[in-house]
Each structure stands twice: as C-alpha cells, then as structure tokens.
Amino acid sequence: MTVKYESHGLPLDEYQLSRADHRRQSEADEIAAWVERQVAKAPPWSEEQYQRVQAMLDGHTAPPPWEYMRWRVRLYCGHIQEIERHCRDARPDRDTQDTRCSECGKDPAVIVAFEVIGAVAEPPKAPKAPKAPKAPKTNSQNTASRPGRTSRRTKADLEAENSALRAEIERLRRSDTK
Structure with missing residues (x-):
C-alpha cells in the first residue's frame, strides 16, 4: 500500500486564516465543550471499572516508530509544531484528535x-540469512540439469530465499515512502 502524502499551505510561511479555518x-471548541459537559455529568467510576479499563489499555501495544511520519504543522493559534501520525494517514488533520x-x-x-517531513525512524534491517555451505553434487543432483527433471530444494535453501525476498520487499517499501 503506497500512501501519497498531501500538503496544505506552507507552515513556515505567513498564513492568513480562512473562514473555513475559523469554522473548523x-x-x-464546541465539541470539546460538549465532551467536558458530558464527562462532568457522568457518575464516577468504581475501582473495579477503572481496573478493567486499565487492563484493556495495558494489553495495547503502540505501533513501532518506523510506522509513524513526522509532520510540520501550523496551528490555528499561529504556532508551528512537529507532530507524528501513523504512516497510513495521508494528512495529519483527518480522522485524528485535534x-x-x-x-x-x-x-x-x-x-x-x-x-510531511519524513519517517520518524527507519525500519530495522532484515537479518541476513547465513549462507549454507555448498555440498558437492551427487548423481541425483546432477539429474536436475537434464530436461524434465527437477531437484528438491532443502529447507535451508527455501528459508534463505524467503529471507532475501522479505528484505527486497522491505527495501522497496522504504524507497516507495521516500
């Protein structure tokens, strides 16, 4: 999946707020005030409810840093910040919290x-598969060169090929996101 990252305006240049910016x-502000009113009306949680929610949150693991992109943003107040959003998000202002x-x-x-500035971190390099020592060819292996005959590949050969293909896929993904 290739994401084409968008940009809007230039955060470091002068920026005039639009009517759409004021509306958003x-x-x-209205949504935040409504949420605060609703939270204020809600009954307090029991210790048991708090523990259950805490246990659910403890089981959550955040995606690794290489799955995040850094963005330079200008906020409504005029200040410029760098923020992080998941790499699948083409824009930092959609489907996220303010x-x-x-x-x-x-x-x-x-x-x-x-x-967009770039990735937060580079993904780790795939471990290189150790090369298996070449065994001398036997008569049964030589038959593979004859037409219509195939030799059986060893598990080590298949694992090495699998690892090499995964490394190639990862390299292509990284070059796609740049």
Missing part, C-alpha cells in the same frame, strides 16, 4: 497548514 476551530499547542496551551487547536 469553532466546531472543535492538537494541543505546546506553546500557548490552546486546546483544541486545529491544524491549518501542514507538510
């Missing part, structure tokens, strides 16, 4: 301009 910020500005504290602060 207003909607984000961002909190680390400089002025505006929360939520919608993203008004953005550009």
Whole structure:
C-alpha cells in the first residue's frame, strides 16, 4: 500500500486564516465543550471499572516508530509544531484528535497548514540469512540439469530465499515512502 502524502499551505510561511479555518476551530471548541459537559455529568467510576479499563489499555501495544511520519504543522493559534501520525494517514488533520499547542496551551487547536517531513525512524534491517555451505553434487543432483527433471530444494535453501525476498520487499517499501 503506497500512501501519497498531501500538503496544505506552507507552515513556515505567513498564513492568513480562512473562514473555513475559523469554522473548523469553532466546531472543535464546541465539541470539546460538549465532551467536558458530558464527562462532568457522568457518575464516577468504581475501582473495579477503572481496573478493567486499565487492563484493556495495558494489553495495547503502540505501533513501532518506523510506522509513524513526522509532520510540520501550523496551528490555528499561529504556532508551528512537529507532530507524528501513523504512516497510513495521508494528512495529519483527518480522522485524528485535534492538537494541543505546546506553546500557548490552546486546546483544541486545529491544524491549518501542514507538510510531511519524513519517517520518524527507519525500519530495522532484515537479518541476513547465513549462507549454507555448498555440498558437492551427487548423481541425483546432477539429474536436475537434464530436461524434465527437477531437484528438491532443502529447507535451508527455501528459508534463505524467503529471507532475501522479505528484505527486497522491505527495501522497496522504504524507497516507495521516500
């Protein structure tokens, strides 16, 4: 799956807020206020409920760093930040939570301009399969060179070929995301 990363505006250049930016910020503020009102009305959790939710969250593992892209964004408040989003997301402002500005504290602060910077980390290199020593050919192996005859490959040969193909796929994926 190849993702074509989008950009909108230039975060480092001057930026004039549009009516759409003001509307999106207003909607984000209204949603945040509604959520706060709902949370305030909710009954407190029992210790048992808290423990169950904590156990569910403890079982969650975050994706590895090489599955994240870094983005430079300009927030509604005018501040510029670098954020991380999963590499499958073509834009940092879709299907995600609004961002909190680390400089002025505006929360939520919608993203008004953005550009991709690059991957957070490089994926680890695939381990090279040890090369099996070549055994001298026997008569049964020589028959493979005759037309219509095939030899059986060993498990080590298949594992080495599998590892080489996986490394090639990973190399192609990395070159695709650049």
